Amino acid sequence: MNYIALKMLMGDRGKYLGIVMGLTFASLIMTQQPAIFVGLMARSFSFISDVGLPDIWVMDPKVQFVDDIKPLQDTELYRVRGVEGVDWAMPLYKGMIKARLYDGTFQTCNVTGLDDTTLIGGPPVMLKGKLEDLRRSDGVIVDIDGARDKLAKKPATSGGKPVPLDIGDTLELNDRRAVVVGIAKNTRTFQSQPIIYTTYSRAMLYAPRERKLLSFVLVKAKPGEDIARLVQRIRDSTGLAAYTQDEFKTLTVNYFLKNTGIPINFGISVLLGFIVGAAIAGQTFYNFTLENLRQFGVLKAMGTSNWVLLRMILLQAVLVGSIGYGMGVGLTALFGYAMRNTILAFKFPWQLLVFSATGVTLIVAFAALISIRKVIKLEPAVVFKG
Amino acid sequence: MTTPELAVKCRQLVKTYDTGDQKITALQGIDLDIHMGELMMLVGPSGCGKTTLISIIAGILDQDSGQCDVFGVDWLHLSSKDKLLFRAQNIGFVFQAYNLLPTLTAAENVAVPLIINGVKRQLAVRKAAELLEKVGLGKRAESLPSQLSGGQQQRVAIARSLVHNPRLIVCDEPTSALDHQTGIHVIELLKSVAVTSDRALIIVTHDARIFDYADRIAKMDDGHIDSVAVVTQHSQFNKEVEDVT
Known part of the structure; x- marks a missing residue:
């Protein structure tokens, strides 16, 4: 009977494709939109991920997320270093500084100042040059996306494409000269500003004059030290906020979730995808069953049980659901692949597969349920009606 | 002379439909016997209860x-x-509107009753193809119903009604959607392949052209069986039935 069920389904190509397309659409929306959302949220803490090395981030207690800088006094660094269980603690500057471009316009850049001695907190991947080159006079490292795009130089010919910034090129940061000594690859940030690395002391020169400039203290725990306890000790002894990497990421994501309309916007898209998918697939599947009601009646009259008919409908539903889901997820993956080198945020964790699978299953279950109800209630005597 | 074994025995059958506003009594105490090897036709005006009666006989409606x-x-x-x-x-069933599954081939359609009875699909389709040969459609086994004429579709439906060797075949207006010549071919086919000593046929029809093929004809009116006639006497009966229908 499974064969008959499948032939009933696939024989009516128009309806079959309609149901599959509806489910594909729903599956696509329910994976692609959340993937962009997850990508955006991941970007919000990409700076924390890129710094990587420290176990603990120490900052002003009023800091709400990674870009919400509330500077500390430099002396806080030494207080943190004095906490028992701290292996090392390094200063990190993070701030927005304007760079002057070749055409006189300004571009706000995310400048990171690394400890002069250890250069801890540097970019995850160096594409050109070395991290140590930061010690050269006026040396800065620029991220590749910024170098290619927002900080690019004047086109070689009129109307041509801007020339990417390269080693040896100079920038003007807050009226001070900076020389590019390296190009790095960073994870894109939420704000998508160019990222510039320099030493902590040089960052103090580029930064606008303020009484306090230390953004974070990066802490490494001694081997075998309980991180959670050390975090608590730092809080207790310095009065500062201290978070593990994961806690700081969570703090940042939560800020965006609570204080921006992003989750609602994406949530609405996903909900619309679900509703439209359910409407198209559910309606088409139901129509398909209605149009085949007489055929189901014939099968019933010939001795097919309700249980077998139910299995036939479920098989049809599972098949269209699986194909639609697979196509939707496949299209999302293709979309992500095509957009991998663009500014678009996209992250496709396995949880999204489960999420969209659940959504498609609900749609298919709904569609199957209304169809099953109709077929179960069907009187086989309907076959004798002209 | 021995009485032939009874295929169907109906006694005082009553069926009422509740339409909400009113109750319609479709059958008002029907008594009817159908014997093995017999082709019984049920005739009568629309709404007289013929379809209700065969639905109950076929076990798809409860009295x-x-x-x-x-x-x-x-x-x-x-x-x-x-x-x-x-x-x-x-x-076995034969319907006025054929009721073939439109996405299955002729052979697959014929194989459906066997598949319902648990026969493996390949074997069922092979048997179905053999039966299609018997009804003259051997070369159309792979055709879809939409590629067949009305007469050919009804022949497929007849093959479907026979493929699992049922002992009772119930036909609802099997010729009324067909032209005269095709209708005669279909009833001749039914008579030749379906009527055997271990099987009974019951045909609901309005089609006076095929009355000659019946062994007996039961005339229904308003939920009753008015009369049952043996077809050797059909000439007069035929005339009466035509008056009724």
């Missing part, structure tokens, strides 16, 4: 009261599961 035995088994004494099984094994 309100009375008794309907098919091969000695009372439908009302069977559980739902046994009823399905009994129907799957013993009843």
Whole structure:
């Protein structure tokens, strides 16, 4: 009977494709939109991920997320270093500084100042040059996306494409000269500003004059030290906020979730995808069953049980659901692949597969349920009606 | 002379439909016997209860009261599961609108009753193709219903009604959607391949052209059987029936 069920389904190509397309659409929306959302949220803490090395981030207690800088006094660094269980603690500057471009316009850049001695907190991947080159006079490292795009130089010919910034090129940061000594690859940030690395002391020169400039203290725990306890000790002894990497990421994501309309916007898209998918697939599947009601009646009259008919409908539903889901997820993956080198945020964790699978299953279950109800209630005597 | 074995025995069958506003009594105490090897036709005006009667005989509708035995088994004494099984094994159907599954080939359509009875698909389709040869459609086994004429579709439906060797075949207006010549071919085919000593046929029809092919004709009116006539006397009966229909 499974064969008959499948032939009933696939024989009516128009309806079959309609149901599959509806489910594909729903599956696509329910994976692609959340993937962009997850990508955006991941970007919000990409700076924390890129710094990587420290176990603990120490900052002003009023800091709400990674870009919400509330500077500390430099002396806080030494207080943190004095906490028992701290292996090392390094200063990190993070701030927005304007760079002057070749055409006189300004571009706000995310400048990171690394400890002069250890250069801890540097970019995850160096594409050109070395991290140590930061010690050269006026040396800065620029991220590749910024170098290619927002900080690019004047086109070689009129109307041509801007020339990417390269080693040896100079920038003007807050009226001070900076020389590019390296190009790095960073994870894109939420704000998508160019990222510039320099030493902590040089960052103090580029930064606008303020009484306090230390953004974070990066802490490494001694081997075998309980991180959670050390975090608590730092809080207790310095009065500062201290978070593990994961806690700081969570703090940042939560800020965006609570204080921006992003989750609602994406949530609405996903909900619309679900509703439209359910409407198209559910309606088409139901129509398909209605149009085949007489055929189901014939099968019933010939001795097919309700249980077998139910299995036939479920098989049809599972098949269209699986194909639609697979196509939707496949299209999302293709979309992500095509957009991998663009500014678009996209992250496709396995949880999204489960999420969209659940959504498609609900749609298919709904569609199957209304169809099953109709077929179960069907009187086989309907076959004798002209 | 011995009385032929009874295929169907109906006694005081009553069926009422509740339409909400009113109750319509479709059958008002029907008594009817159909014998093995017999082709019985049910005739009468629209709404006289013919379809209700064959639905009850075929076990797809329950009567309100009375008794309907098919091969000695009372439908009302069977559980739902046994009823399905009994129907799957013993009843064949031919419908006015053919009711072939449009996405299955002719052979696959014919194979459906066998598949319902648990026969493997390949074997069922092979048997179906053999039967299609018998009804003259051997070369159209792979055709879809939409590629067949009305007469050919009805021949496929007849093959489908026979493929699992049922002992009772119930036909609802099998010729009324066909032109005269095709209708005659279809009823001749039914008579030649379906009527055997171990099987009974019951045909509901308005089609006076095919009355000659019946062994007996039961004339119904307003939920009653007015008369049952043996077809050797049909000339006069035929005239009466034409008046009624």
